[in-house]
Amino acid sequence: MFCIKQSAVNEANPETKKNDKLSTTLPGTVQKIIKSPNPHQPEQAEIVLPDAEPLYQEIRIENTLEDKHGEEVGLKPGVPVDVTIEVDAKHTEKKTEKEEEN
DSSP states (O other): OEEEEEEEOOTTOTTOOGGGEEEEEEEEEEEEEEOOSSTTSOOEEEEEOTTSOGGGSEEEEEOOEEOTTSOEEOOOTTOEEEEEEEEEGGGOOOOOHHHHHO
């Protein structure tokens, strides 16, 4: 299983600890790989997130990852992935009871 991370990171403070980050993860599946019509542009991986809101269940990302040897690799159609949203804790706020009901 692959993990795709999208992050909101505090670049002004590079000493932010890993423990200061909050995250949520959604399971997904690579639906298809979209070749670019422009040879200078990378291909895209379309990922379906069944637990997301209906209008936002499909996302596309550049299909370029790096393996443990530093070599470029790409996702294959049909593979399961985890999409993780990660943010510094200081960029969040407490939800009120009304917000939690919605």
